[in-house]
Structures are given as structure tokens and as C-alpha cells.
Amino acid sequence: MEPQRLSLRAQNPTATWQVLVVESNTGDLDTLVGGLRRHGHEVRGVATGGEALHACEAADIVLLDLELPDMDGLEVCRGIRAVGDVPMIAVTAWGSELDRVLGLQAGADDYLVKPYGFRELVARMEAVMRRARPQPRTARVISHGALTIDGNLREVRLDGRPVEVTRKEFDLLHLxxxxxxxxxxxxxxxxxxxxxxxxxxxxxxxxxxxxxxxGGSDWIITVRGVGFRFGKC
Known part of the structure; x- marks a missing residue:
């Protein structure tokens, strides 16, 4: 990573994401987490593959270092992909064509080779998120009692207070x-x-x-043997 790039004043991002950074190098981890937070994102940093597999479902996007101390990075990539389709960028010093092919085949949406510029990383994140999260043409605000779901901003509010949900939780609730x-x-x-x-x-x-x-089970009703319906509390 090019540290001088991280000293640039962050521009306001067009969206706020929950970013999971998986990086075995403590210095790179701290620098990357700090830079992304200055861009307004919520960031969790972990250093092992085991932690990554545990935390990935809460993330909107994953930045995955493939050189990890406890597990093969490609196996971690496959493990994350096996439990969901969270956007994922492999970030590694392995830069051969074969390395890139293996990373993409393991489930990464993009592949970035170290050293890289922070602005390039942010641009790639934005590109991956645009593909993963296209704006629906009929996005609208859905209101049911105290609950408001904004399909344009992808925000959930209950009694006017924001409710922090993951990308998949929002998609499920909106559906x-x-x-x-x-x-x-x-x-x-x-x-x-x-x-x-x-x-x-x-x-x-x-x-x-x-x-x-x-704050309760009445918002989502289980219909046994069929599926779920919205509860309209």
C-alpha cells in the first residue's frame, strides 16, 4: 500500500458501507481501517481467516488479504462465498495471472495487487458495489406504522430512529x-x-x-411450511 495516498483528505463518499478488512499485517490493517473510516464507512478489522468467516455476514463488502496466518486465503475466500454473495475484493502481493485467476475463481469480485494506491482501492470498491447493489428503478419509501424503509437510501428507521441492518437484512426486510x-x-x-x-x-x-x-417478532411472521410475511405492527 502507498502510505502517502492515505494522507490525502478524504472526499465524502456517496454511500456508507460496513466494511470488513481482513489483513494480517498490523500496520497495513490500521492504515486501511483509518483511511476507510475517514471516508465515512463503518469498518471492522480482523487479522485471521477464522475471524473473517465469523464476521463476513455482517459486512456490506470484504477486503480480503490472501496471505493469512491461520488459513489459506483462497479457502477463506471460498468459505465467505459459500455463505453469501457479499462483494469481496482480494488484496494481496501475489500478482501473477494465475494468482488473479485463482482468486476470482475462489469467489472474489475483484483482485488488487500490493502495493496499490488508496484512491484506486476506493474506486474499485465503488465499482464492485455498483454492480452488486444497482439502484432499483422503482425504489421508494415504504412506511408501516412506526417503521420506515427507504429503498433509495437503503435506510431503516423505527420511531424515527435509525436501525443498523446489514445489506442482506435490508434486502429481506424490504422484500x-x-x-x-x-x-x-x-x-x-x-x-x-x-x-x-x-x-x-x-x-x-x-x-x-x-x-x-x-424489538420484537411481530414484524416478521413465520408461516410454517411456507415462508414468511410482513407483520405490520
Whole structure:
């Protein structure tokens, strides 16, 4: 990484993301976390593959160093991809064509070779997020009682207070709230939100997390044997 780039005054980002930085070098980790926070993002930094696999589902985007002390970086990449489709950029000193091919085949959305400029990293993050999170043409604000879901800003508010949700949690809540009188089958939820990378436990975990964050189970109703519907508290 080029440290002089990080001294540049950060521009205001167009969006705020929850970024997971997986970096084994303590100095690089601290520098990168600090730079991204100055850009307004919420950042969690970890140094091992085990920590990365534990924290990845809460992230909007993952920056993954492939040279980790406890696990093979490509295996970590595959593990993250196996549980979801969170955007992921492999950041490593391995720069051969074969290295890049293996990283992309393991599930990375982009591949950045060290040393790199911070502005290039931010540009690549923005490009990956544009592809992963296209703006819906019919994005709108959905209001049900005390709950407001803004599809343009991707924000959730309860009684006017912001509720911090992950990217997938927002997508799940927005899907249910957009069809308040409809039971959404579990299979449709899994295919629409998670695509080809999902499991039954993934959906249940996200529903449970949303219920906790919204302060009750009445916002999302389980219809046994079918799926879920919005509760309209």
C-alpha cells in the first residue's frame, strides 16, 4: 500500500458501507481501517481467516488479504462465498495471472495487487458495489406504522430512529414489506436475496437478527411450511 495516498483528505463518499478488512499485517490493517473510516464507512478489522468467516455476514463488502496466518486465503475466500454473495475484493502481493485467476475463481469480485494506491482501492470498491447493489428503478419509501424503509437510501428507521441492518437484512426486510399482504415462500426469498449461495439456516439467522433489531417478532411472521410475511405492527 502507498502510505502517502492515505494522507490525502478524504472526499465524502456517496454511500456508507460496513466494511470488513481482513489483513494480517498490523500496520497495513490500521492504515486501511483509518483511511476507510475517514471516508465515512463503518469498518471492522480482523487479522485471521477464522475471524473473517465469523464476521463476513455482517459486512456490506470484504477486503480480503490472501496471505493469512491461520488459513489459506483462497479457502477463506471460498468459505465467505459459500455463505453469501457479499462483494469481496482480494488484496494481496501475489500478482501473477494465475494468482488473479485463482482468486476470482475462489469467489472474489475483484483482485488488487500490493502495493496499490488508496484512491484506486476506493474506486474499485465503488465499482464492485455498483454492480452488486444497482439502484432499483422503482425504489421508494415504504412506511408501516412506526417503521420506515427507504429503498433509495437503503435506510431503516423505527420511531424515527435509525436501525443498523446489514445489506442482506435490508434486502429481506424490504422484500417482505413491499408485499405486506403476501406470504413470501422461503424458496423465493433464498433465490431472490441469496441467489445460488444459500442455506435454510442463513434465512432463519437473518430473520432472527431482524426481529431482535426491530424489538420484537411481530414484524416478521413465520408461516410454517411456507415462508414468511410482513407483520405490520
Amino acid at each position: 417482505l414489506a413491499a408485499h405486506p399482504d403476501t406470504v413470501i415462500p422461503r424458496k423465493r426469498i433464498m433465490q431472490q436475496i441469496w441467489g445460488d449461495s444459500w442455506s435454510r439456516r442463513t434465512v432463519d439467522t437473518h430473520v432472527s437478527s431482524l426481529r431482535q433489531k426491530l
